[in-house]
Amino acid sequence: MKGSLIIISSPSGGGKGTLIRRLREDFEGLSYSVSHTTREIRKGEEDGVHYNFVSTERFEELIEAGEFLEYAEVHGNYYGTSKAFINKELEKGFDVLLEIDVQGAEWVRKRAPEAVGIFILPPSYAVLKERLSNRNTESETDLAVRLRNAADEVNQYKHFDFVIINDDLEKAVEDLKSVVRSGRLLRDRQTKAVRDILVSFDNAE
Ligand code: 5GP
Secondary structure, eight states: OOOOEEEEEOOTTSSHHHHHHHHHHHOSSEEEOOOEEOSOOOTTOOBTTTBEEOOHHHHHHHHHTTOEEEEEEETTEEEEEEHHHHHHHHHTTOEEEEEOOHHHHHHHHHHOTTSEEEEEEOSOHHHHHHHHHHHOOSOHHHHHHHHHHHHHHHGGGGGSSEEEEOSSHHHHHHHHHHHHHHHHTSGGGOHHHHHHHHHHHHTOO
16 A cells, blocks of 8 residues: 655744654654755754755755755755655655645645645744744754744644644644544545455355
8 A cells, every 4th residue: 555645844943853753653654754955964963864965056956857846945945855765655655754844845735635734833932932942953043034934834834634733742742643543544545455355245155
């Protein structure tokens, strides 16, 4: 059975990274799309694990070569999702998590309308600001850019199938798991299993 695409978006600092890590600890059959980016590598990040870190020239070559399912400029850097990687993982039957911004999510929805979209919403602007500042990963300028962009980003929640409010972490993790679990129960994703069951009825004496 082919897997499905699961888009997860939130403003920077919304907590999707932590939620995705927790989800992957507990779920079989999930794959994570490692994006390409031109942003500078942060302390603690590993090339090929968190992102494929590339130069702007290389990123533009990949755009030209049609390698991306989607790409966008986010907070002043390029980010993109590799088409080949996604297709390979879907063919293996994995559900593929796309941790992408709201512009990328819009593109994926156009190209793969069956993708499940989940928006992670922080409980308030004040909490988002606090989480983003405490993370200490951005310069003052980058932090200001991310906070400024957050207001537009949260307004995009309406284009997603599910909204998870990331107030209590444990509850948000459970909510995310139940969305992924429900996606696997969709009728169209169970045709093979159902067919086998129905055949057993056809063959009954
Ligand atoms: P960060 O620099 O904090 O890792 O990511 C900044 C934003 O870029 C986040 O909203 C993240 O979800 C988004 N992002 C990461 N990878 C991709 C991608 O491949 N495509 C798009 N459109 N956005 C991405």
